[in-house]
Amino acid sequence: MSPAAPAAPAGGGPRRGRGRPRRADVAELPATRDRILAAAREVFAERGYDKTSIREIARLADVNPALVHHYYGTKERIFAAAVAAAAAPATAGLPVAQQFPPEETGLAFTRLFFGVWENPATRGPLLALVRSAVNNETAAGIFRGFVTSQLLSRVTGGLDLPDAELRAELAAAQLVGTVMLRYVMRFEPLAGADAEELIRRLAPVVQHHLTGHGLHPPH
Amino acid sequence: MSPAAPAAPAGGGPRRGRGRPRRADVAELPATRDRILAAAREVFAERGYDKTSIREIARLADVNPALVHHYYGTKERIFAAAVAAAAAPATAGLPVAQQFPPEETGLAFTRLFFGVWENPATRGPLLALVRSAVNNETAAGIFRGFVTSQLLSRVTGGLDLPDAELRAELAAAQLVGTVMLRYVMRFEPLAGADAEELIRRLAPVVQHHLTGHGLHPPH
Structure with a gap:
C-alpha cells in the first residue's frame, strides 16, 4: 500500500502514464525524496537487506525506479x-x-x-x-x-x-x-x-x- | 555434494531406485542418523533456518525424506x-x-x-x-x-x-x-x-x- 501522497498542486493535471515521471517530481523534490526514504525504510524493515530491491522501493514510493537511483544511487547508499x-x-x-x-x-x-x-x-x-x-x-x-x-x-x-x-x-x-x-x-x-x-x-x-x-x- | 557414504556392504546389491529406501538404511541406523544430522547442520548453516527444507536435508544425506521425518520428526526438532x-x-x-x-x-x-x-x-x-x-x-x-x-x-x-x-x-x-x-x-x-x-x-x-x-x- 502506498503512503499518502504529498499535497498535489491545486486543480491537478491529467493522470500520469505508467513509468512517465510526473511534474510533481520536479516541483516537490524534498517530499519525493522523503517519500522514497520512507518507502526504503519500510521495505528494508519488512524484507531485510538481501531481499530488498530498488524496484520494490520505487513501487511502494510510487515513483520511477530511475528516480530512486537519481536521489540515492545504489542499494548500499539508500540502506x-x-x-x-x-x-x-x-x-x-x-x-x-x-x-x-x-x-x-x-x-x-x-x-x-x-x-x-x-x-x-x-x-x-x-x-x-x-x-x-x-x-x-x-x-x-x-x-x-x-x-x-x-x-x-x-x-x-x-x-x-x-x-x-x-x-x-x-x-x-x-x-x-x-x-x-x-x-x-x-x-x-x-x-x-x-x-x-x-x-x-x-x-x-x-x-x-x-x-x-x-x-x-x-x- | 554428498558427504562420503558410510561403508557399504561388501559386494553391494543392485543400484537402488530413486526414492526407494535401501537396505543399508536398516542395517546402518546410527550411521544414517548421523549422516542426516551432518547434512542438516550443513544446510542450516548455509541457508539459515527459514530457507532449509527437510527435502534438501534428505537430498544432501542421500536418503528418502521420510527417513528424516522418521528419525527427527519436524524441521523444528532437527534444528x-x-x-x-x-x-x-x-x-x-x-x-x-x-x-x-x-x-x-x-x-x-x-x-x-x-x-x-x-x-x-x-x-x-x-x-x-x-x-x-x-x-x-x-x-x-x-x-x-x-x-x-x-x-x-x-x-x-x-x-x-x-x-x-x-x-x-x-x-x-x-x-x-x-x-x-x-x-x-x-x-x-x-x-x-x-x-x-x-x-x-x-x-x-x-x-x-x-x-x-x-x-x-x-x-
Missing part, C-alpha cells in the same frame, strides 16, 4: 540513509562524553540507549537494521561505519585514553548483547525485567569499560 | 538437534559453577566461551545458528531453550542468589554482544584484539554480574 534515519532519534539526543563528569558517562549513555530501545517506534526499525547487518556482509559494513562514526566516536571523544576505542566497543558489546537477549531472542527473566532495574545494573559496567573505575580484577 | 550438536564442544567442556571458588567463576566461563568462539571449527556452525535465531521466531525459541537448559542453568546452579537467572543473562549479554561486534559485524579494534586481552578485560565484568563483587555503583 545507509535508512540506517541514519532509523537511528536519528538516538543520535539527535546523543551527548558527547565531555558534557558529563567522567563518573556519570556510563549512566548517561546507558539511559539514552534504553530510551531508544524501549520506545517501540524506534525499536522496530533498529531491530530490522540489526537483522540485516547480521545476515549480509555489505549491510554489516554500512551499519558498522555508521555506528563507529556517529555513535562510538561521541563516546571516545570524551575519553582521554589510548585504548578508548576498544573500551567503547566493549561497553557497546554489553548493551548490544542485552538487546539481542531481551528484544530479539527474548530470554526470560531479561525480556520482562524493568528497564530502570537494568539501567541500574548495567550503568556501572558501561562506566567500568569506559573509565576503568570501580571494578576490581578477579584474584 | 534443535543441530543446535545441540554444534554446541557440543562447549557443553562437553562446561563446568558447573560449584566447581570453582566463587571468585574464579567469571574467569572460568569467559575463558571457556572464548575457547569455543576462537576455534573456527566451532565458530562457523555457531554463527550460522545465531543468524537463524536472529531471523526466525521458531529458531529463536529453540536456541533459547537450549541455551537456558544447557548453558545458563550450569552457571546459575552455583549461585545461591534469588536473582541468579537475571545475573547469568546479563553476563551472557556481555559475551554475546562481544560475539556480535567481534565475529559477526567485525568492529575494529575489537575484531583484531588479542583473545587473552579480551578475557582479561571481560572476566571481571562476568564475575561482577554473577556474584556482585568488585564493582562500585556510579555516584
Whole structure:
C-alpha cells in the first residue's frame, strides 16, 4: 500500500502514464525524496537487506525506479540513509562524553540507549537494521561505519585514553548483547525485567569499560 | 555434494531406485542418523533456518525424506538437534559453577566461551545458528531453550542468589554482544584484539554480574 501522497498542486493535471515521471517530481523534490526514504525504510524493515530491491522501493514510493537511483544511487547508499534515519532519534539526543563528569558517562549513555530501545517506534526499525547487518556482509559494513562514526566516536571523544576505542566497543558489546537477549531472542527473566532495574545494573559496567573505575580484577 | 557414504556392504546389491529406501538404511541406523544430522547442520548453516527444507536435508544425506521425518520428526526438532550438536564442544567442556571458588567463576566461563568462539571449527556452525535465531521466531525459541537448559542453568546452579537467572543473562549479554561486534559485524579494534586481552578485560565484568563483587555503583 502506498503512503499518502504529498499535497498535489491545486486543480491537478491529467493522470500520469505508467513509468512517465510526473511534474510533481520536479516541483516537490524534498517530499519525493522523503517519500522514497520512507518507502526504503519500510521495505528494508519488512524484507531485510538481501531481499530488498530498488524496484520494490520505487513501487511502494510510487515513483520511477530511475528516480530512486537519481536521489540515492545504489542499494548500499539508500540502506545507509535508512540506517541514519532509523537511528536519528538516538543520535539527535546523543551527548558527547565531555558534557558529563567522567563518573556519570556510563549512566548517561546507558539511559539514552534504553530510551531508544524501549520506545517501540524506534525499536522496530533498529531491530530490522540489526537483522540485516547480521545476515549480509555489505549491510554489516554500512551499519558498522555508521555506528563507529556517529555513535562510538561521541563516546571516545570524551575519553582521554589510548585504548578508548576498544573500551567503547566493549561497553557497546554489553548493551548490544542485552538487546539481542531481551528484544530479539527474548530470554526470560531479561525480556520482562524493568528497564530502570537494568539501567541500574548495567550503568556501572558501561562506566567500568569506559573509565576503568570501580571494578576490581578477579584474584 | 554428498558427504562420503558410510561403508557399504561388501559386494553391494543392485543400484537402488530413486526414492526407494535401501537396505543399508536398516542395517546402518546410527550411521544414517548421523549422516542426516551432518547434512542438516550443513544446510542450516548455509541457508539459515527459514530457507532449509527437510527435502534438501534428505537430498544432501542421500536418503528418502521420510527417513528424516522418521528419525527427527519436524524441521523444528532437527534444528534443535543441530543446535545441540554444534554446541557440543562447549557443553562437553562446561563446568558447573560449584566447581570453582566463587571468585574464579567469571574467569572460568569467559575463558571457556572464548575457547569455543576462537576455534573456527566451532565458530562457523555457531554463527550460522545465531543468524537463524536472529531471523526466525521458531529458531529463536529453540536456541533459547537450549541455551537456558544447557548453558545458563550450569552457571546459575552455583549461585545461591534469588536473582541468579537475571545475573547469568546479563553476563551472557556481555559475551554475546562481544560475539556480535567481534565475529559477526567485525568492529575494529575489537575484531583484531588479542583473545587473552579480551578475557582479561571481560572476566571481571562476568564475575561482577554473577556474584556482585568488585564493582562500585556510579555516584
